[in-house]
Amino acid sequence: AQSVTQLGSHVSVSEGALVLLRCNYSSSVPPYLFWYVQYPNQGLQLLLKYTTGATLVKGINGFEAEFKKSETSFHLTKPSAHMSDAAEYFCAVSDQNGNKLVFGAGTILRVKS
Amino acid sequence: DVKVTQSSRYLVKRTGEKVFLECVQDMDHENMFWYRQDPGLGLRLIYFSYDVKMKEKGDIPEGYSVSREKKERFSLILESASTNQTSMYLCASSPVVGLGEKLFFGSGTQLSVL
Numbered sequence: 001a002q003s004v005t006q007l008g009s010h011v012s013v014s015e016g017a018l019v020l021l022r023c024n025y026s027s028s029v030p031p032y033l034f035w036y037v038q039y040p041n042q043g044l045q046l047l048l049k050y051t052t053g054a055t056l057v058k059g060i061n062g063f064e065a066e067f068k069k070s071e072t073s074f075h076l077t078k079p080s081a082h083m084s085d086a087a088e089y090f091c092a093v094s095d096q097n098g099n100k101l102v103f104g105a106g107t108i109l110r111v112k113s
Numbered sequence: 114d115v116k117v118t119q120s121s122r123y124l125v126k127r128t129g130e131k132v133f134l135e136c137v138q139d140m141d142h143e144n145m146f147w148y149r150q151d152p153g154l155g156l157r158l159i160y161f162s163y164d165v166k167m168k169e170k171g172d173i174p175e176g177y178s179v180s181r182e183k184k185e186r187f188s189l190i191l192e193s194a195s196t197n198q199t200s201m202y203l204c205a206s207s208p209v210v211g212l213g214e215k216l217f218f219g220s221g222t223q224l225s226v227l
Contacts, residue, residue, distance in 0.1 A: 009153060034215070043117070043203060043218030044156075090155060100171075101216065103148075103156040 002027045002093045004104035012110040019063075019078040021107050023091030026072065033074040034092040034101065035065055044090065050074065061085070086111045116140070117219040119204050125225045132191040134222050136204030143208065145187035146216065147171075147179065150201040162187055194226045 007022040025031055032051050036044040048059025055067040061084075065076045074091060091104040120135035138145065144163055148156040148171075158171030160179040168179050176198060180188045187206075191198055201223050205216040 004155075006155075041220070043205075043220045044216070045218070046215040049215060100158065100161065101156075102158075105153055105155040 002031065002095065002102045004091050004093050004102055006089075006091050006104035006107050008107055009105065010108045010110065012112060013081045014112050015083055016080050019076070019081045019085065019109065021076040021089050021091075021109065023065075023074045023076065023104060024072055025074060025091070025093045027093055029095065032094040033065075033067060034094070035059065035063070035074075035076050036090045036092060036103075038088045038090065038106075040087070047076070047089075081109075081111045083111050083113065085109060117204055117206055117217050119202075119219040119222050121222050122220065123223050123225075125227065126191075126194050127227055128195060130191075130194050130226075132194045132224070132226075134189040134191075134202055134204075134224070136187045136189070136219055137185050138187075138204075138206040138217070139185065140206060140208075140217065141184065142206040142217070143184075144206060145181065146205040146207075147177075147187065147189045148203045148205065149173070150203055150221070156203065159189065194224075196226050198224065199226045200224060 003026045005024045034049045035047040038044045048057045050057045050067045058064045063078045088106050088108045090106050092101040094101050117138045146161040147159045162168045162181045178190045203221045204219040207214045207216045
């Protein structure tokens with residue numbers, strides 16, 4: 001069975017500072033990994049995904065994530081936080097078919113001015 | 114723009130009522146999903162469907178059922194609503210083929226059961 005652990009239910013950064021949201025996964029088969037973002041009163045939107053190939057994945061809005069198999073991690077980063085990045089972020093893992101996602105508990109990102 | 118539409122943004126029901134949550138997608142996707150979202154628990158899969166009239170249980174199907182009579186519509190049914198079913202419900206869809214295909218989400222229905 002697959003699972004996802006997101007370290008830190010709340011993360012607070014200053015505007016312009018580095019954003020780091022942590023995600024560790026468990027999977028018995030090669031995983032497909034996703035980061036989704038949820039802005040207030042909206043559904044989830046895909047930020048980026050890793051399926052195969054290059055382990056450093058770039059997504060929308062300047063976010064990127066690196067798949068590290070040895071550490072079973074897929075941490076999300078952004079060099080410089082913007083106020084508009086304030087949202088809840090979800091890491092997710094899928095099975096080989098990619099049709100069923102298991103989500104982490106989410107991390108709420110707060111950006112201080 | 115692709116769209117997943119959930120019929121209600123907010124819903125208030127009483128314990129024991131039968132509740133229908135409706136979801137429609139306009140992308141001709143084969144797969145549709147119902148999740149519930151609770152603080153600190155993330156999204157948990159209730160039911161999903163790979164095709165019309167087909168359904169599969171997710172991780173927390175107890176107390177719920179689903180209906181998919183048409184490809185574009187996937188309904189979640191609470192046969193007898195209980196207070197522990199107060200939650201945000203999210204519908205999603207995705208194409209049938211392609212490894213790692215993303216999900217398209219609706220805006221959610223916040224259900225309160227009193």
